[in-house]
Amino acid sequence: MGDGAFLEIRNLGKRFPQRQGREPSPWVIKDLSFTVKEGEFVTIIGPSGAGKSTLLNMIAQIDVATAGEIVFQGSTIMTADPKAMRPGLDRRIGYVTQDDNLMPWRTALDNVLFALEVQGRLDDKSREHAAMLMNAVGLSGYEKYYPHELSGGMRKRAALIRTLVYDPPIILMDEPFASVDAQTRTQLQEDLLRLWSLGRKTIVFVTHDIAEAIALGDRALVLTRQPTRIAGEHMIPIPRPRNVKDIFALEGFAALYERIRAQVQ
Amino acid sequence: MTAIDPTTSLIAETPRIPRRWLVYMGRAVLAVALVLAWEAGAQSFGSVFFAHPVDVVKRIGEIAASGQLLTDIIATLRVSAFGFVIGCSVGLLLPFLLRHSERWTAAIEPYVMASQGIPKYALAPWLILWFGIGDTPKVVIVTLMVVYIVFITTFAGIRSVDQRLINMARIAGASETAVSREVIWNSLLPFFFSGLKVAMPRAVSACIVGEFLVSTDGVGHYIEHARELSDTTGVFAGIVVATALVLAINMIVEFLERRALRWRPVERDMEI
Numbered sequence: 001m002g003d004g005a006f007l008e009i010r011n012l013g014k015r016f017p018q019r020q021g022r023e024p025s026p027w028v029i030k031d032l033s034f035t036v037k038e039g040e041f042v043t044i045i046g047p048s049g050a051g052k053s054t055l056l057n058m059i060a061q062i063d064v065a066t067a068g069e070i071v072f073q074g075s076t077i078m079t080a081d082p083k084a085m086r087p088g089l090d091r092r093i094g095y096v097t098q099d100d101n102l103m104p105w106r107t108a109l110d111n112v113l114f115a116l117e118v119q120g121r122l123d124d125k126s127r128e129h130a131a132m133l134m135n136a137v138g139l140s141g142y143e144k145y146y147p148h149e150l151s152g153g154m155r156k157r158a159a160l161i162r163t164l165v166y167d168p169p170i171i172l173m174d175e176p177f178a179s180v181d182a183q184t185r186t187q188l189q190e191d192l193l194r195l196w197s198l199g200r201k202t203i204v205f206v207t208h209d210i211a212e213a214i215a216l217g218d219r220a221l222v223l224t225r226q227p228t229r230i231a232g233e234h235m236i237p238i239p240r241p242r243n244v245k246d247i248f249a250l251e252g253f254a255a256l257y258e259r260i261r262a263q264v265q
Numbered sequence: 266m267t268a269i270d271p272t273t274s275l276i277a278e279t280p281r282i283p284r285r286w287l288v289y290m291g292r293a294v295l296a297v298a299l300v301l302a303w304e305a306g307a308q309s310f311g312s313v314f315f316a317h318p319v320d321v322v323k324r325i326g327e328i329a330a331s332g333q334l335l336t337d338i339i340a341t342l343r344v345s346a347f348g349f350v351i352g353c354s355v356g357l358l359l360p361f362l363l364r365h366s367e368r369w370t371a372a373i374e375p376y377v378m379a380s381q382g383i384p385k386y387a388l389a390p391w392l393i394l395w396f397g398i399g400d401t402p403k404v405v406i407v408t409l410m411v412v413y414i415v416f417i418t419t420f421a422g423i424r425s426v427d428q429r430l431i432n433m434a435r436i437a438g439a440s441e442t443a444v445s446r447e448v449i450w451n452s453l454l455p456f457f458f459s460g461l462k463v464a465m466p467r468a469v470s471a472c473i474v475g476e477f478l479v480s481t482d483g484v485g486h487y488i489e490h491a492r493e494l495s496d497t498t499g500v501f502a503g504i505v506v507a508t509a510l511v512l513a514i515n516m517i518v519e520f521l522e523r524r525a526l527r528w529r530p531v532e533r534d535m536e537i
Contacts, residue, residue: 062432088436101433105451105528115437118447148530166437 006038006073006202007059007170013067013227014054028054030227032068036170036204041196043213044206045264046223052206053098055228056172059204060095061085073169091119094168096176100159102147108158109134109143115166126165133161137191153184157191164195170202177212189215189244197241210260214238215247222263232263316501324502333487338510340483344400345472348407349465355408356415357457360423361445377416385409385471389478403475410471411464418460422453455529458522465518466511473507484510 014029028051036042046052057063059070061077064085070078077089088095102111112130116122134140137157147155156176163171177185189212196203207213213220214236222231238250247253300318307315328334363370385406392402430448439447476485484507491499 060436062436087432088438091438093436095433095436097429097433099429101427101429103430103448103451105454105526107528114434114439114447118434118437118439118443146528146530162437 005035005071006040007036007204008071009034009059009068010071011068012055012058012065012070012078014051014058014063015066027066027227030067030229032223032229034221034230034233036202038169038202039200041203041205041216041218043217043220044204044223045210045213045220045260046206046208046228047225047264048208050223050225051228052208052223053174056095056174056204056206060087060093060172061089062087062095088168091115091166092169094163094166094171096160096163096171096173098174098176098178100147100155102155102158102162104147107144107146108139108150108154111147111158112162112165115162119166121166130161130165133165133195136195137161152180153188156180156184156188160188160192160195164199164201167199167201170204173203173205175207176205178207178209185212186244192216193240193242193244210257210264211248213260214253214256215242215244220260222260225265231265232260234260313495313497316498320498321501321505324498325505328487328502334506336482337484337487338506340480341469341472341476341485341507341510344403344475344483345407345468347400348404348472349411349468351404352408352411352464352468353415353461356412356460357419359416360420361449363420364423364449377413381413386474386478389475393479398479402479403472406475407468407471410467414464414467415457415460418456418463419453422456423449425456426452454525458518458526461518461522462515465514469507469511469514 010033012029012032013027015027016025018024032055034042044052044055054063058065058078059072061079062085064080064082065078066080068078069076072089073092077086079085102108103114106114109130112134113122113127116126116130131140134143137160139154139157139161142150142154147158150158160176177188180188193216205213205216217236220234220236222234223229224231234256236256237252238247303315303318307317309315312320325334328337363373388409389402389406392405396402396405426449430452431444434444434448472483473485473488476483477489480486480489484503488500488503488507491497491503
């Protein structure tokens, strides 16, 4: 694995606690290993029910692993004790979840500023940065809107920059664009790539959409069905900056798509 | 052949009279109907059983002029407010403390529920024995009336908090205090206000019943005194004052609720 690893997952295993009077619960994830380099955009493709969210929850420290090890920036962060979990690991791990999870009582801007606020980092400079990000994703003018007044795509954008604004070294994304229409999704993917090109954060992006995984990632990992392991790894040699809309027409896309599809069961 | 213009067929016309005014008119009609029914009752049963509305209004005018009305209202509000504030604070704080320990919650909850069954007014003689005939026994009764309602609604609110929002806040670096203040408090506010709206009229009624039993002034004292004198007009006047008091406080609670929950989506048709 070497020193190139920024995040390393070693033989990770997860089973949920046994319920009384039932068979021991099966392994959701077993012997799962992979590494992520700094500044790398890794996409993870898995069939539904493959434990994708569980995997990210464990990395984000809001769920405990049953076996294995998670090493981040050189130190082991996995713990089996729920009380010892440190969600977000002192703001070093950002997490964009499948649901936007915006706070309905905060306006779009206040949602974006929430992390800075609780971290005590809210000043003119960080406000300016937030305004820049809002502007970059087309949310200018909607600062004072409550989440229920925004469209699904706008909520996704707000949720995305809410995490980008405090600049964690790694960001986990759990099918963040799954519940929007195809056109909005393409736009969100382009937004994400543009924002990513500004900072080149390390991103672990989970999806069930093979085309999305190819369009966004430097490398795509394919997961098996439960108990989840890595079924295969694919480098994505498409040069950046990429045009998400035309990616299907690129040479090599179809072959890559087919190779991945053959592995996804 | 005429083409159907979709804009006129799909969008309802704006009503000529604004909805708001329709509601006010409805309220006014109902008020008039109630007063007429009241008067009809007074006509058929006689003023010993049913005071005439006009007499009641006159009486309220008289006690207002003499200053007794204000003294009584202040006395009742003072006791209600004390009990209300204490009951609210305990009912709010307890669930926040219990939130951190499921074992404590499981241990304490049956006692909280069982003690709810104690008839509060039956405690009055015993409370007088302990605290004398001042405000204290009444404050205790009001507190007991309020605390359960606030406790149960707050607890329901805390249990309904979206765990995903809590996780999100923690990942963003929020401390447990920040999580409580931001996520839990805001999530339970709608529950808390529903609780307040139930608890508030009960606080005032509890205070008034308390005043029947032991008092030297207050709206309840006025009603009880009138009853002793077979002064039906006085009893009715007291009841009207108590009702007005509850209405006024309810308006304040609703104003606060609207301010605190202005983020909530409002259905246009529900808005008046």
